Amino acid sequence: MTASLSRHDSTWTVDDPAELALRIRLRAVRMVAPQGFGYLGQALSAAEQVAAMFAAARPGRDRLVCSPGHYVIAPFAAATELGLLAEEVADTYGQNGSVAEAIGTERSPVLDYTCGSLGQGLSAATGFALSDRIRGTDRRTYALISDGELEEGQVWEAAIFAAHHRLGALTVLLDANNSQVDGPIDTITTIEPIADKWAAFGWHVSDVDGHDxxxxxxxxxxxxxxxRPSIVVCRTSTVHGLACLPPDADGHFIKLPPPLAEAAVAELTTALTAMLEARRA
Structure with missing residues (x-):
């Protein structure tokens, strides 16, 4: 199945979000391994957010927006684990002609909206929330955005608009991993205090450990x-959950040669086995 999350025939169940987060990481490693590099760091940092979102979203009703297109690996991995995306599709991630593209587009499966250009997703999510209010539709829109996108003015324009219209059906998950293509965000642009800024704009704000x-x-x-519209500021790391990664691993675009991929699969498989055994004990 490759339809959007909000289609009426979309169904899934998340019995244990913590397990799903671990499975997202494992699936993402397997998706990136054939190429030997890719946006693995985004799945490592956002796994808990995506797992929690799928656990909270109502099948066939609520919407999912993934603003940074290179983050689609995490929703793709989750959807594969939940039976929303065929494994054979996930196995073609990042390959020429695959619908599971490394950077999401308007053709991407699972998601209701994603975009290649950074900073646009919150505008789309705001539009969904306003449209649903006008239509009298009981829907919630979840939008995953990144801290790097806060350098884009369009994000703040959308934030002002959503707060002004008090779009309470809009929830944003902000992956604050301090990583972008040019290096650590705080060495390039000062975006803190993130939580205080969103609160000043009129949003309901939670600031949490994104791996909890x-x-x-x-x-x-x-x-x-x-x-009010809400934002969950999730403090994360692009290497979380994989001790085997080298200290100098570039979290934005991780290189994963075969020996490292095998080590990553082994580490995450061991962690998953231990989790399942602990549950049965």
């Missing part, structure tokens, strides 16, 4: 109870 799945889930529950 329970904290992310609790923030999503709080967001759904507020009548």
């Amino acid at each position: 799945i329970a904290a992310v889930q609790a923030a999503l529950v709080a967001a759904a109870a507020d009548d």
Whole structure:
């Protein structure tokens, strides 16, 4: 199945978001391994956010926007684990002609909207939320954005608009991993204090450890109870969950030669096995 998350025939169940986050990482490694490089770091940093979002979103109703196109690996991995995307499609990730493109486009499966150009996704998500209000539709829109995108003025224009119209059905998950293509964000542009800025714009704000799945889930529950647009600032790392990565691994675009890919698969498989055994004990 390659339809968007909000299609009426889309169904899935997330029994354990923590397990799904681990499976997202493992699946992402396997998706990147054939090329030997790719946007693995984005899946490592956003795994808990994507898992929590799929656990919170109502099948066939709520929408998913992935603003930074190179982050699509994480929703693709989650959708594959949940049966929304065929494994044979995920296996072609990043290959010529594949619908599972390394950088998402308007043709991308699973997502209701993604874009290659950074900074545009929040505008689309705001449009969805406003449209749903006008139509009287009971839908929530979840938008995944990155901290690097906060350097784009369009993000702040959309934030002002959403707050002005009090779009309470809009929830943003901000992956604050301090990483962009040119290096650490804080060496290039000062974007802190992130949480205070969004609060000043009139948003409901939660600032959490983005790798604490329970904290992310609790923030999503709080967001759904507020009548303002909400943002969950998730503090993360682009190498989280993989101790085998070298200290100088470029989190934006990780190189994964065969020996390292095998080590990554082995590490995550061991962690998954231990989680499942602990659950049965």
